[in-house]
Amino acid sequence: MSQSVANTRTVHAVCSHDCPDSCGVLVTVDALSGRATKIQGDPSHPVTRGFLCGKVAKYLDRVYSPDRLLYPMRRRAGVPKGPLPQGREAEAFERIGWDEALDEIAARLKGIAAEHGPESILPYSYAGTIGQLGFGSMDRRFFYRLGASQLDRTICSSAGGAALTSVYGIRLGVSPEDFAHAGFIIAWGANIHGNNIHLWPFIEEARRHGARLVVIDPYRTRTAALADEHLVINPGTDAALALGMMHVILRDGLEDAEYVASCTHGFDELKAHALKPKHAPEAVAKATGIDAATIERLARAYATAGRNGSRPAAIRLNYGIQRSENGGTAARAVAMLPLLTGAWQYKGGGLQLSTSGSFPFRSAALQMPELMQASPLGRTARTINMSQLGEALTAPDAGVGGPPVKAMLVYNSNPAAVAPNSNDVLSGMKREDLFTVVHEQFFTDTVDYADYILPAPTFLETKDVQGAYGHQYVQVSQQAIAPLGEARNNVRLFGELARRMGFTEACFDDREDELIEQALPADHPWFEGVTRESLEREGHIRLAMPKNEHGDTLPFSTAEWFRSPSGKGELVPVPVFKAPVESRANAGEYPLEFLPRKADNFMNSTFANIPVHQRMEARTAGYLEMHRSDAVPRGIMDGDEVEIFNARGSIKLRAHIDGQVGEGVVAARLEWNKLSGGGLNINALTSERLTDIGGGATFYSTLVEVRKA
Ligand SMILES: Nc1nc2c(c(=O)[nH]1)N[C@H]1C(S)=C(S)[C@@H](COP(=O)(O)OP(=O)(O)OC[C@H]3O[C@@H](n4cnc5c(=O)[nH]c(N)nc54)[C@H](O)[C@@H]3O)O[C@H]1N2
Ligand SMILES: Nc1nc2c(c(=O)[nH]1)N[C@H]1C(S)=C(S)[C@@H](COP(=O)(O)OP(=O)(O)OC[C@H]3O[C@@H](n4cnc5c(=O)[nH]c(N)nc54)[C@H](O)[C@@H]3O)O[C@H]1N2
Numbered sequence: 001m002s003q004s005v006a007n008t009r010t011v012h013a014v015c016s017h018d019c020p021d022s023c024g025v026l027v028t029v030d031a032l033s034g035r036a037t038k039i040q041g042d043p044s045h046p047v048t049r050g051f052l053c054g055k056v057a058k059y060l061d062r063v064y065s066p067d068r069l070l071y072p073m074r075r076r077a078g079v080p081k082g083p084l085p086q087g088r089e090a091e092a093f094e095r096i097g098w099d100e101a102l103d104e105i106a107a108r109l110k111g112i113a114a115e116h117g118p119e120s121i122l123p124y125s126y127a128g129t130i131g132q133l134g135f136g137s138m139d140r141r142f143f144y145r146l147g148a149s150q151l152d153r154t155i156c157s158s159a160g161g162a163a164l165t166s167v168y169g170i171r172l173g174v175s176p177e178d179f180a181h182a183g184f185i186i187a188w189g190a191n192i193h194g195n196n197i198h199l200w201p202f203i204e205e206a207r208r209h210g211a212r213l214v215v216i217d218p219y220r221t222r223t224a225a226l227a228d229e230h231l232v233i234n235p236g237t238d239a240a241l242a243l244g245m246m247h248v249i250l251r252d253g254l255e256d257a258e259y260v261a262s263c264t265h266g267f268d269e270l271k272a273h274a275l276k277p278k279h280a281p282e283a284v285a286k287a288t289g290i291d292a293a294t295i296e297r298l299a300r301a302y303a304t305a306g307r308n309g310s311r312p313a314a315i316r317l318n319y320g321i322q323r324s325e326n327g328g329t330a331a332r333a334v335a336m337l338p339l340l341t342g343a344w345q346y347k348g349g350g351l352q353l354s355t356s357g358s359f360p361f362r363s364a365a366l367q368m369p370e371l372m373q374a375s376p377l378g379r380t381a382r383t384i385n386m387s388q389l390g391e392a393l394t395a396p397d398a399g400v401g402g403p404p405v406k407a408m409l410v411y412n413s414n415p416a417a418v419a420p421n422s423n424d425v426l427s428g429m430k431r432e433d434l435f436t437v438v439h440e441q442f443f444t445d446t447v448d449y450a451d452y453i454l455p456a457p458t459f460l461e462t463k464d465v466q467g468a469y470g471h472q473y474v475q476v477s478q479q480a481i482a483p484l485g486e487a488r489n490n491v492r493l494f495g496e497l498a499r500r501m502g503f504t505e506a507c508f509d510d511r512e513d514e515l516i517e518q519a520l521p522a523d524h525p526w527f528e529g530v531t532r533e534s535l536e537r538e539g540h541i542r543l544a545m546p547k548n549e550h551g552d553t554l555p556f557s558t559a560e561w562f563r564s565p566s567g568k569g570e571l572v573p574v575p576v577f578k579a580p581v582e583s584r585a586n587a588g589e590y591p592l593e594f595l596p597r598k599a600d601n602f603m604n605s606t607f608a609n610i611p612v613h614q615r616m617e618a619r620t621a622g623y624l625e626m627h628r629s630d631a632v633p634r635g636i637m638d639g640d641e642v643e644i645f646n647a648r649g650s651i652k653l654r655a656h657i658d659g660q661v662g663e664g665v666v667a668a669r670l671e672w673n674k675l676s677g678g679g680l681n682i683n684a685l686t687s688e689r690l691t692d693i694g695g696g697a698t699f700y701s702t703l704v705e706v707r708k709a
């Protein structure tokens with residue numbers, strides 16, 4: 001979709017950041033100079049509705065930033081790896097051409113694979129872009145064919161994903177548009193206003209019709225401040241709260257017996273479990289910090305919404321609750337609530353954690369895991385969990401057996417800033433015997449440890465196809481402008497590197513259009529009418545999911561929707577609450593629960609270096625938020641410099657006693673290491689412990705102590 005007016009064109013792109021909203025974006029491009037002059041939300045996209053979040057509204061500042069990494073570079077001889085002052089990173093490197101860079105990188109990889117085996121090479125990528133091609137296509141083909149270690153991409157959502165799948169068999173949820181029809185909404189570990197802004201107008205619409213919004217979060221987010229009620233929960237205790245709600249619902253017979261009979265499996269077992277005295281509101285109040293009367297009221301309001309023609313209850317569950325040691329169980333327990341009340345049967349009722357299962361892209365065709373068999377390894381390569389990068393880089397057997405990691409190719413990620421237990425991560429990345437290549441848009445913390453850096457484009461500079469994890473529209477993102485400098489996209493980088501390695505398979509020649517066609521299933525009913533051509537014409541297309549007699553798509557309203565082993569909602573194994581090892585229940589030397597948070601105006605570590613975004617986040621820069629009752633006994637006053645520490649690390653921030661956190665909890669937000677006071681960000685304190693299911697990171701289960709610096 002491209003329209004011309006006078007000397008400008010408007011190009012339809014898709015915001016590729018790791019955000020549930022996947023906005024349709026219109027980019028105005030000056031036809032003469034080829035420069036983007038304006039960026040706006042697509043008014044015709046039913047979820048984007050013509051506006052962008054504060055971060056991406058200022059996107060041209062990022063695209064045309066004077067700090068963009070524009071050329072391939074090689075570390076200068078003798079310059080050790082490690083932190084470089086922001087703005088002067090390029091001094092540690094010398095500019096080289098792409099051919100030279102690719103030849104030298106291929107030669108090094110061949111040598112390392114020959115000496116240590118290909119599994120000594122580790123890809124490290126996450127969701128710098130969530131476009132299908134940029135996130136995982138040619139890169140995966142390359143690493144499979146090489147026989148490199150596989151990366152388990154667990155740093156964000158794997159516990160919640162596994163939880164949802166274990167209960168429903170597929171990741172589907174209430175559409176954002178349908179939230180407008182809800183009568184009672186719970187934002188559960190979900191900072192909607194900060195992280196998922198395009199859901200907000202639908203919630204406001206529901207509230208205009210009388211809906212109540214209740215937020216369950218240990219932190220007073222923007223969302224909590226705007227809600228009807230904020231329930232301050234102790235971190236990591238959501239499974240207990242959900243079980244307490246079940247207790248009330250089942251004790252009082254508020255379940256929908258007909259729906260339970262036709263759409264769930266294991267009800268009797270769950271009922272017996274939930275009715276145990278330890279799940280009674282008085283008992284649950286102790287663990288969660290939410291009083292018994294409130295739990296009773298919450299459970300009743302939740303379960304009775306939708307009765308007698310009233311509007312139903314919707315839960316926006318987000319990934320906040322599953323970044324916790326027992327987060328998988330917590331997400332499973334919450335996900336079971338609408339199965340008891342039958343909320344799914346009503347428009348606007350049910351739950352949304354992720355809608356990603358709505359998009360049956362052909363990832364096997366894009367990624368070709370069968371290439372592993374053609375690799376020198378000739379078998380399935382070992383897997384390394386990305387949330388344990390520190391261990392992988394510092395343990396002699398990469399923590400999982402097999403050769404030590406000798407080379408790491410980083411793209412779509414900034415592990416030096418975002419991976420947990422960063423002291424170990426950074427000491428691993430500092431190893432002079434580790435060969436590191438980083439494909440990036442900016443001189444991030446990770447670039448400071450690179451042997452070679454390669455320039456990557458922004459989403460304005462490349463073409464892709466994208467689904468969403470917060471709505472049900474598939475979109476093609478057109479290339480709006482030429483890549484800046486010598487930037488090359490992920491597809492081209494790995495296609496060319498494959499040739500340099502001597503891989504002869506034809507699949508390494510595929511380009512964007514071919515890959516987009518391969519990604520789209522021809523035979524899946526939900527993708528009916530979705531082709532590269534139709535997407536290019538329309539910009540976005542709503543998936544053709546099954547509809548009821550009123551024309552509404554209501555996932556899990558009937559038994560046909562479930563993809564679980566029993567063909568119904570799985571209520572067994574029953575969720576069992578266990579307090580995290582790192583939580584107040586087990587506090588000792590480090591008594592405070594730490595929330596190492598995302599910034600409302602950054603995207604994880606992305607945007608942290610852009611001045612306009614820094615200004616938007618100035619209020620939280622360098623702050624440790626704490627409760628007065630924790631500050632006073634430690635002799636800490638508002639504005640004091642404090643040290644936050646545990647056995648893994650220590651950082652310095654300024655105390656801010658502002659009422660955003662409750663007693664026993666302290667919070668600070670993500671930042672680049674090199675932009676942090678002491679050169680280390682909050683991940684110096686987080687651990688590599690994994691979640692109960694899904695092997696996820698546990699950022700929000702972190703104990704610390706604080707003292708005046
Ligand atoms: N502005 C902005 N938007 C973003 C991002 C960003 O960095 N900035 N990141 C993007 C990414 S990668 C993701 S995954 C999504 C994530 O979106 P969300 O899942 O909303 O992410 P979080 O902010 O991690 O967690 C949500 C809330 O959970 C709370 N929380 C922490 N521990 C607990 C707990 O034990 N129980 C409960 N009930 N709540 C808890 C946190 O205080 C937080 O306010 O957002 C995306 N959107
Ligand atoms: N303490 C703490 N740590 C966290 C979190 C938290 O809440 N607290 N959140 C966690 C979560 S949920 C997530 S998802 C992870 C996110 O961690 P990452 O996936 O590392 O996310 P970003 O920090 O956004 O970094 C993405 C990088 O990819 C680059 N990039 C963008 N597009 C492209 C491209 O097309 N090609 C290449 N080669 N590069 C590109 C960007 O410039 C950016 O530097 O962080 C996790 N870490």
Ligand code: SF4
Nearest residue numbers: 015019022023053056
């Ligand atoms: S970051 Fe999210 S809300 Fe912002 S423009 Fe991108 S998709 Fe939309």
Ligand SMILES: [Mo]
Nearest residue numbers: 018155156157
């Ligand atoms: Mo994430």
